[in-house]
Amino acid sequence: MVAAAALLLFGSMRAQAQVTDVPNPAIFPDPAKFARGLYTEGEIGALIFLGTAQDRIGPGVALGGRVGYDLTRWMALQLHAIGSTHETKFAGMPQAGQIIQLYQGTAELKATIRIVQTSIFLEGGGGVARLSTNILETVGGSGQRNGLTAGGGAGVDYHSLSRHFSVGLRAGYFWLRDIKGSSQITATAYLRYTF
């Protein structure tokens, strides 16, 4: 009896909790909770021509939008439409000082690397470009009104604490096949909503 009582009083083992997994560090906000799938973007910025057109068409304000779909966490397919308005230069010619718009529509593939709220991305694609007027055609061999465009760019995105909204900055370089010897750089700020 005495031995049994002594075992109960003094022989009990120290209790220990069993660790089966390393606890998750606190991630806030959790990117997994950000909406993913169909998204739209509205953007505003500037477009500058390079090459032959740089001497003939001034920089202008650009306004555009995108509709896209996140195929995976890091890959998306998107359609992009952007219009920009410019003033022609043509020093000493009657074509000077005319307003002209450039409209572009492209299909693009976008690759994203996300680090919590911030992500960086690369995107590229091709499509069509159209000038609102034929003024370049009146100046021997400057280019055609309709043509093809292709190129790509990069940007940085910052996701808000809202599940749906993010904002970002992007810049892209696009080659304009039918405005001879020309290309363009676009830089925009955007607001994105993911459904």
Next chain:
Amino acid sequence: MRGRPAVGVAVPALALTLALALSMSTSACQSLNTPLYFAAQSTLEAGGVDDMGNPRPDGTGSVVLQFRQPTPAEQQKIDADKQRLGFDVPWLQRDRLHIELLYTIKNLDSDPGVFTLRVDGANEYTKYDETAIAGAFKAANQDAVLLPLLRGGPQMLAPGATYQGTLREDDFVEASLDLYAIGKWMASYASVLINRSEVDPVGLEMVPPGAIVPAFYEFDAALSADKHMSCDFLVRIRDDDDRLFHEGSDAQFMPAPTDYVPMIPPKQ
């Protein structure tokens, strides 16, 4: 949580509205500002002396716009308007074709000089040509009174300088009415060309109210200068109903205007 459903509904609606507004504004801008440009084939030169030492004459050049035939529906509308008004209705209408003429003049001389750019032209009924008018005066043994339908200058230009000018859409609105009145309604050309119709409509008494005014389709420019100068010009047109001719898909409208020749009594 109370606000979430409202935000969840409102934001996609906002995004869609913004996307719609963007596409609508893009297409609206496209339809508001789609001018097409047609440049003169060559540079006009006037003033000074040529390589042979002869005085250089006025430089002249033309732009003739090509238009398509009206569709059956458009022809029906023209016929209905003709029936309603009781007189001829043009296919090329001033209120549907908005025209400007843009030009630059360069003084190629080492001295300052003065230039004048005179612009005549034609609508589908009447061609106004100062040469024909001068011929009529000459036949009547009278001193010619020559007035262009539109004019840029006279303007002094420094040596080597370039002047950029525009004959605006409202100038062509006025000139189109003048040419219509001269060619169709027996207006005195001197009266209507000297006076701006909204200020003094003298000479336009015979033009019936509600008349549909024809637009220019031919532009004849003449540069005169007292020093050696050059001129480049182009016509800018906003074509509301896409009446310009598209090669390969349209039947071409072929106007045959008659030359305007004023009635000048012979000198006694």
